[in-house]
Amino acid sequence: MSVRIDEKLFRAADGGLVRAIENLAFEAPKHGFTVLIGPSGCGKTTTLRIILGLDADYRGEVRLPEREGRVAVVFQEPRLLPWRDVEANVRLALPHELRSADLDALFATLGLETMRSRFPGELSLGLARRAALARAFATEPSLLLLDEPFVSLDEMTASRLRALLVSVWSARPTTALMVTHNLREAVELADRIVFLTARPGRLRGVVDLDRPRAARDAVWREATLRAIDEAYPGIL
Numbered sequence: 001m002s003v004r005i006d007e008k009l010f011r012a013a014d015g016g017l018v019r020a021i022e023n024l025a026f027e028a029p030k031h032g033f034t035v036l037i038g039p040s041g042c043g044k045t046t047t048l049r050i051i052l053g054l055d056a057d058y059r060g061e062v063r064l065p066e067r068e069g070r071v072a073v074v075f076q077e078p079r080l081l082p083w084r085d086v087e088a089n090v091r092l093a094l095p096h097e098l099r100s101a102d103l104d105a106l107f108a109t110l111g112l113e114t115m116r117s118r119f120p121g122e123l124s125l126g127l128a129r130r131a132a133l134a135r136a137f138a139t140e141p142s143l144l145l146l147d148e149p150f151v152s153l154d155e156m157t158a159s160r161l162r163a164l165l166v167s168v169w170s171a172r173p174t175t176a177l178m179v180t181h182n183l184r185e186a187v188e189l190a191d192r193i194v195f196l197t198a199r200p201g202r203l204r205g206v207v208d209l210d211r212p213r214a215a216r217d218a219v220w221r222e223a224t225l226r227a228i229d230e231a232y233p234g235i236l
């Protein structure tokens with residue numbers, strides 16, 4: 001996918017214009033995992049909305065991985081329908097032409113086999129986020145957008161979820177673009193990290209990580225974080 005946002009303006013409450021993004025261009029490689037990082041208010045969510053086609057009022061161009069492909073989104077909050085059980089929530093996302101035979105494998109990979117008939121109100125936040133991941137992957141998207149999907153979880157739960165995301169994504173490769181504030185999370189998950197400046201969000205730099213995820217041990221992660229901090233001071 002290629003994203004180019006030359007300019008994105010918002011109308012402020014006082015009638016003036018706010019320049020949210022300018023000269024932001026990056027590629028999210030096909031079937032790669034790209035992470036977008038930048039300070040609060042630099043335009044990360046706006047970028048996702050533009051990619052989704054929810055905001056067409058900008059100068060630039062977005063080229064999706066596949067013209068007719070599906071796009072799935074995982075939001076900060078799981079956004080499950082409370083009156084449907086987990087399985088019904090996932091099935092609801094399935095387009096008619098998709099077969100659902102593969103759901104068993106998907107629920108198994110995400111450790112949700114015994115949760116299929118639970119209702120969202122009965123789930124912990126971590127389990128609800130797993131259900132949201134299942135719903136996104138069930139549609140076999142050609143592009144998966146994740147907007148801080150692990151925010152406000154305790155570190156142990158977040159770390160378990162990151163591992164589950166890697167397993168499910170490895171089994172069902174798709175072009176993924178995730179927004180996070182968490183550089184450690186980025187270093188664990190990403191093939192590519194795209195750094196944005198503070199508002200107006202511009203491209204600050206791109207770091208490619210080619211180490212296989214299984215080989216990203218604590219020593220490698222700390223060395224990588226230090227190298228990024230030296231190249232991009234103040235980022236940590």
Ligand SMILES: Nc1ncnc2c1ncn2[C@@H]1O[C@H](COP(=O)(O)OP(=O)(O)OP(=O)(O)O)[C@@H](O)[C@H]1O
Binds near residue numbers: 010011018039041042
């Ligand atoms: N509808 C809007 N009207 C006016 N200004 C807006 C609107 N939406 C976003 N903005 C402004 O545009 C900038 C980018 O917002 P955006 O939500 O994309 O940032 P973000 O990087 O996702 O922030 P955060 O990390 O805090 O979620 C912000 O300064 C925000 O105040």
